[in-house]
Amino acid sequence: MHKSRVYAVLLDTPEPEAAAAFWSAALGAPAHPVPSEEQFTVLHEALPGLVTAVQAVDDTPRLHLDIESDDVEAETQRLLSLGAEQVAQWLECRVLRAPGGHLVCVIPVHSDPDLFESQARTWP
């Protein structure tokens, strides 16, 4: 058995500064660059219960979800068995394309362990 939960909504864009300024003002969410991960700008409490962040990408603008799991390999296999396809692997992040065409990343647990334990779903 393993667990997973939706951890974050990522706003991917090749124009991260413009996006962060807009969404920070639009949602009333202070924008904080992430030290040591300069491609990310977190929008503090922009969405309830989820991390919201702008990510700089050399690609077309898109939103994607990050799913955190205590077993990235098992969670990736679960999503592949549901019809997703792996399109990339970046450090410990598996990038999958879901049926219907949306991207989703599977990442190791990033949230507080107590939060993860209380909110994650358990999969057989």
Add this chain to the structure above:
Amino acid sequence: MHKSRVYAVLLDTPEPEAAAAFWSAALGAPAHPVPSEEQFTVLHEALPGLVTAVQAVDDTPRLHLDIESDDVEAETQRLLSLGAEQVAQWLECRVLRAPGGHLVCVIPVHSDPDLFESQARTWP
């Protein structure tokens, strides 16, 4: 003064049945077609505090946010003044493209009035 809050995350796709089946299983969220609005399939409690739904579109797959407001015109003008551009109007929904390239829709209040009052932000 007017108020607004993020109401929903929409998964737009030309393959709504495949997307709804995947995301329902992936997130453990029962999928419910919306009576009288057959382009929408709600994923019950897929994300905390937000409506999550698959929307059938004749376009490339994307995610977008819906912002609900008690004054759609004022909220639209606020977002335009922050740099968004209006790209479409569909019934009472204003479709805007934000700086950075993401879509956002401004819609009338859809959530419970008490929920809206307690969670919406007030803008001058």
